[in-house]
Amino acid sequence: MQCGMNLQREGDSWQVLPRDFPTNNGGMCRKGWTSATLLEHPERLTKPLLREKNTDDFRAVSWEEALDFVANRWRQIQSAKGRDRVGIFGSGALTNEKAYALGKFARVALATSNIDYNGRFCMASGAAGGNRAFGVDRGLPFPMSDIARADAVFLFGSNVAETMPPIVQWFEKLRENGGKLLVSDPRATPTVQNADFHLQVTPGSDIALALGMLFVAIEEDLLDREFIQSRTEGFERVAKTAMNYWPARVEKLTGIDEIQLRETTRLLARGNSMFLTARGTEQHANGSDTVSAIINLALALGKVGKPLNGYGCLTGQGNGQGGREHGQKADQLPGYRKIDDPADRAYIAKIWGIEERDLPQKGRSGYEMLDAIGAPDGICSLWVVGSNLAVSTPRAGHIQNRLRELELLVVSDFFLSETAQLAHVVFPTAQWAEEEGTMTNLEGRVIKRNRAKTPPEGVLTDAQTMHELAKRLGCGEKFPTQPRDLFDELRLATQGATADYSGVSYEKVERENGVFWPCNAEKSPDGTPRMFLEKFAHPSGRARFFDVDFWGLPEEPDADFPFYFTTGRVMGHYQSGTQTRRVTELQAATPEVFVEIHPDAARELNIENGARVRVSSRRGEAIGAAKITEEIRADTLFMPFHWGGKSCANLLTIPALDPTSKMPEFKVCAAKIERLETIETVAETII
Numbered sequence: 001m002q003c004g005m006n007l008q009r010e011g012d013s014w015q016v017l018p019r020d021f022p023t024n025n026g027g028m029c030r031k032g033w034t035s036a037t038l039l040e041h042p043e044r045l046t047k048p049l050l051r052e053k054n055t056d057d058f059r060a061v062s063w064e065e066a067l068d069f070v071a072n073r074w075r076q077i078q079s080a081k082g083r084d085r086v087g088i089f090g091s092g093a094l095t096n097e098k099a100y101a102l103g104k105f106a107r108v109a110l111a112t113s114n115i116d117y118n119g120r121f122c123m124a125s126g127a128a129g130g131n132r133a134f135g136v137d138r139g140l141p142f143p144m145s146d147i148a149r150a151d152a153v154f155l156f157g158s159n160v161a162e163t164m165p166p167i168v169q170w171f172e173k174l175r176e177n178g179g180k181l182l183v184s185d186p187r188a189t190p191t192v193q194n195a196d197f198h199l200q201v202t203p204g205s206d207i208a209l210a211l212g213m214l215f216v217a218i219e220e221d222l223l224d225r226e227f228i229q230s231r232t233e234g235f236e237r238v239a240k241t242a243m244n245y246w247p248a249r250v251e252k253l254t255g256i257d258e259i260q261l262r263e264t265t266r267l268l269a270r271g272n273s274m275f276l277t278a279r280g281t282e283q284h285a286n287g288s289d290t291v292s293a294i295i296n297l298a299l300a301l302g303k304v305g306k307p308l309n310g311y312g313c314l315t316g317q318g319n320g321q322g323g324r325e326h327g328q329k330a331d332q333l334p335g336y337r338k339i340d341d342p343a344d345r346a347y348i349a350k351i352w353g354i355e356e357r358d359l360p361q362k363g364r365s366g367y368e369m370l371d372a373i374g375a376p377d378g379i380c381s382l383w384v385v386g387s388n389l390a391v392s393t394p395r396a397g398h399i400q401n402r403l404r405e406l407e408l409l410v411v412s413d414f415f416l417s418e419t420a421q422l423a424h425v426v427f428p429t430a431q432w433a434e435e436e437g438t439m440t441n442l443e444g445r446v447i448k449r450n451r452a453k454t455p456p457e458g459v460l461t462d463a464q465t466m467h468e469l470a471k472r473l474g475c476g477e478k479f480p481t482q483p484r485d486l487f488d489e490l491r492l493a494t495q496g497a498t499a500d501y502s503g504v505s506y507e508k509v510e511r512e513n514g515v516f517w518p519c520n521a522e523k524s525p526d527g528t529p530r531m532f533l534e535k536f537a538h539p540s541g542r543a544r545f546f547d548v549d550f551w552g553l554p555e556e557p558d559a560d561f562p563f564y565f566t567t568g569r570v571m572g573h574y575q576s577g578t579q580t581r582r583v584t585e586l587q588a589a590t591p592e593v594f595v596e597i598h599p600d601a602a603r604e605l606n607i608e609n610g611a612r613v614r615v616s617s618r619r620g621e622a623i624g625a626a627k628i629t630e631e632i633r634a635d636t637l638f639m640p641f642h643w644g645g646k647s648c649a650n651l652l653t654i655p656a657l658d659p660t661s662k663m664p665e666f667k668v669c670a671a672k673i674e675r676l677e678t679i680e681t682v683a684e685t686i687i
């Protein structure tokens with residue numbers, strides 16, 4: 001969310017204090033409160049590490065040795081086997097400046113087409129749906145505070161009470177003002193506890209739910225025909241498809257009965273309504289189509305492109321928004337420019353001082369790049385900057401094996417993550433409070449993070465590491481180390497593009513508590529807090545309906561694997577857990593992985609609360625503690641993905657990719673669960 005906070009030195013430790021900032025209004029979750037713990041954590045990496053040949057041991061080496069080693073190996077691999085054989089994996093944790101520099105590093109310093117990033121696992125389907133309908137993808141097209149003034153907000157597959165606690169204040173205000181909150185989730189999460197309607201859908205079925213609501217809207221004449229006529233195109237085909245989703249069929253597919261379907265559709269049609277999606281609806285092999293079905297519904301009801309209405313994707317990581325705009329993605333150049341657009345290529349090549357023909361074309365998407373390691377044209381070396389792939393990719397056991405096959409795995413991190421443990425070279429990296437830079441939050445608000453302290457001795461920032469490597473590859477002068485210099489270049493690179501930052505400056509950001517893109521000195525000097533009020537970004541200015549249908553799941557439960565297995569987050573841990581498993585308070589609150597199971601299912605399988613259980617799918621198995629709860633559907637198991645080792649939920653997940661966004665199916669596969677007879681302890685996986 002990019003909560004505003006101050007960092008203050010007190011005695012010999014750092015204290016975090018929440019700030020009255022537009023995003024969090026003085027609120028903060030426990031991860032924010034405890035975040036300073038990691039700055040001076042005893043396990044921080046402070047020296048580059050080099051793996052001893054054919055052993056599991058690392059040797060601390062000088063920066064010179066580590067950088068020379070990596071640059072030489074890259075040169076050898078590329079000249080022997082081809083430029084594309086070296087790849088990069090970036091992150092939505094990186095500042096805009098670093099995300100921009102990393103995309104440039106891949107295309108200019110390495111001249112490889114293979115760069116992708118963890119946003120592919122995060123919001124890529126939300127982005128695809130937004131692009132299809134509106135011609136642009138910005139998480140929310142309005143400031144978060146607008147939520148409080150709507151009449152109804154539908155959260156599709158999001159558990160904000162645990163994943164974005166400070167945003168909850170806007171939902172509370174919504175309800176205080178008489179507005180209604182609707183949530184679809186197979187679980188009665190803490191978010192659901194404070195909602196007016198819980199649609200406890202069968203995992204993977206939101207698309208059928210949205211199509212069913214469109215059926216009801218058509219049948220009960222709840223459509224905004226004037227809006228459909230004047231501001232959209234393509235309704236007829238979509239309406240025809242929706243006629244196949246009559247309530248009785250939808251109930252079979254989703255578990256939502258006709259009364260609730262009709263009641264909630266009427267409610268959304270009535271006043272100002274917002275439709276928000278998050279990972280529960282997006283992380284599916286049909287995530288883009290699911291988002292399209294939801295946007296189709298919003299468009300048909302005329303709830304887009306007007307104040308206090310709209311569709312939004314609740315972007316996850318700190319820089320989940322900015323990280324997806326500036327060229328870390330395989331098909332993308334800065335500012336959402338396209339790598340296959342001749343004009344965009346020519347523009348960026350000029351700024352980067354290279355020939356357009358030397359700018360690589362589109363590379364493989366994240367999972368595809370990792371899966372192809374070992375293939376004749378797959379990458380032989382990977383540099384991971386800001387991701388813990390060994391824990392967070394689908395079918396993680398398979399990907400761990402792929403990573404082990406690399407000739408050279410390089411990881412930049414501040415801790416020895418599970419992925420860094422597999423590396424040949426590890427570069428120690430500065431943390432958030434040790435370098436300045438901008439981040440763009442889910443509202444499209446560019447904000448600035450200041451530097452509060454210097455990094456520990458011997459630690460470089462990612463930008464410095466990039467500069468040193470580029471120098472060894474013959475183009476150090478193209479990679480400034482100062483974020484300000486990188487930002488000036490980014491402004492130029494995005495000028496006139498969809499995500500236009502050319503009118504944003506560090507000073508403006510600080511003065512105004514953030515600036516919403518697009519911000520162009522001539523066209524939109526004040527930034528753009530609210531989008532689409534007059535027109536959408538397609539050439540016609542109209543929003544597009546996109547015809548989608550429900551084809552079923554990549555893997556359905558059956559006799560061998562009878563449960564839906566879904567995954568997600570808990571309040572106290574973050575992502576692959578590299579950071580939060582090292583914070584004493586957070587680790588104490590949720591010390592080990594658990595598997596949620598309904599009492600009826602648990603009884604049948606003779607599993608009691610807290611028992612050691614093994615969950616397995618066709619791809620692998622994991623061990624955890626059973627958590628028996630009424631809050632989950634009886635046909636579904638839920639496991640958070642914050643742990644590695646034997647407790648890694650992703651050992652089970654299925655890498656079925658969305659054909660449009662290439663987002664993997666993290667949210668549903670078929671699994672079974674059994675009680676372990678011998679007492680096996682849950683693997684302690686920190687190091």
Ligand SMILES: Nc1nc2c(c(=O)[nH]1)N[C@H]1C(S)=C(S)[C@@H](COP(=O)(O)OP(=O)(O)OC[C@H]3O[C@@H](n4cnc5c(=O)[nH]c(N)nc54)[C@H](O)[C@@H]3O)O[C@H]1N2
Nearest residue numbers: 157159163184203204278279280316317568569571574575
């Ligand atoms: N504490 C904490 N906060 C975080 C993070 C974290 O790791 N920890 N990560 C950040 C990041 S990167 C992201 S992307 C966001 C994610 O934020 P959310 O999307 O809110 O998080 P998830 O827990 O992945 O998924 C939300 C819900 O989807 C439900 N779900 C599963 N399958 C389905 C389905 O088929 N349909 C529907 N409707 N719901 C389903 C799950 O039960 C879960 O409650 O959180 C951000 N905030």
Ligand SMILES: Nc1nc2c(c(=O)[nH]1)N[C@H]1C(S)=C(S)[C@@H](COP(=O)(O)OP(=O)(O)OC[C@H]3O[C@@H](n4cnc5c(=O)[nH]c(N)nc54)[C@H](O)[C@@H]3O)O[C@H]1N2
Nearest residue numbers: 093118121122386387388392412417567575576578641666
């Ligand atoms: N089963 C399942 N799997 C999932 C998901 C799910 O819901 N279910 N969600 C997916 C989603 S939405 C996401 S976003 C991914 C996230 O998964 P990952 O990409 O693995 O994200 P993190 O765990 O945050 O890992 C970031 C790593 O980079 C380091 N790091 C942080 N900041 C920086 C920096 O500035 N520079 C460098 N060099 N390193 C840094 C951290 O220490 C950490 O080791 O997981 C995905 N995987």
Ligand SMILES: [Mo]
Nearest residue numbers: 122123316317
């Ligand atoms: Mo994410």
